[in-house]
Amino acid sequence: MVEKGMPLELFAFMAWRIWNQRNKVYVNLQSSPLHQVAKQARAMLAQYQMTTWTAELQLGSSGIRGTRWSPPQAGFVKINFDGAVFSNANSSGVGAVIRNHDGAVMASCAEKLNEAYKAEEIEALAALKALQLAFDLGFQNAILEGDSLGLIKALKADDHNLSPLGLLVEDVKLAASNFVSLSYSHIKRNGNSVAHNLAKHAISIPDFQVWMEDVPSHVVSFLHSDVVHLP
Known part of the structure; x- marks a missing residue:
């Protein structure tokens, strides 16, 4: 199955696909036949390359920098969230994704x-679900990051709002108080693509x-786009 001289990126996608299928078998979910793994890995690599190319074009044409996802410091996790209507x-x-410093x-x-x-x-509501998931999994030091600037500003503010939205914000703040350390971070949409596609x-x-320790298969290309630039 593994070919001599195989590109490293294709090998990585194939290894992930094998591991993903192993997890499905372990929890009694339907898995793909082994002979289809290489074909699926190549399709995922092609999608990843297209996603990366498109993102680079968007960044270059807009002149926007600093919109890529960045990892948290060691000992913390970063929780990205997003909503869709x-x-x-x-x-x-x-949708939400929790990642470590690497x-x-x-989850x-x-x-x-x-x-x-x-x-x-x-x-x-997405922020609240993200915090609940992270807390239930035992994480205590985190950064909550989303692409809604208005929400992040509201979460950082000390004032209270009794409107329906204000009450939701207070629910998020209450959930955040369960953590030993939690901060808020805003990122533009193209740096929040994993959570966006989960939503x-x-x-x-x-x-x-x-x-x-996984995401749906069609989200993997966005996941790799976030980390390909990391040292």
Whole structure:
């Protein structure tokens, strides 16, 4: 299956795919036949290369820098979150991914909500779900990062707001108080692509799903785009 002179990137995708299929067998989920692994790895590599090329074009044409995902300091995890609204289906989705200082995935999740929330509300709900997941998994030192500048500013502010959105913000702050150390960080959308695509993936699941040390296969290319520039 492993060819002599195989590019390192293809080898990495193939190794991940084998490991992913092994995990599915371990938890009694349907897995792909072994002979399809190489074909699937090549398809994932092609998607990754296209995603990276597109992102570089966008960065170059816009002149925007500093929008790439960056890892947290050692001893911390970074929790990225995002929300999506599916108006035609009268539903919404939230997505979150937890990564360590090496960029390795600790866990990820997606949840489908049977209501089309306002954009700012679903962002707050995504932040809340992300913190709940991280706390349930035992993480105590974290950075919560999202692409909604308004929400991040509200979370950093000391004032209280009794509006429906304000109450959601207070729920997030309450969840954050359970951590030993937690800070908030804003990042532009193209640096939050993993969480964004997890949120969009929610439309295709019944309710709530968690991936331990993993993400759905179609999100892997965005995951690799985040870490390919890391030393």
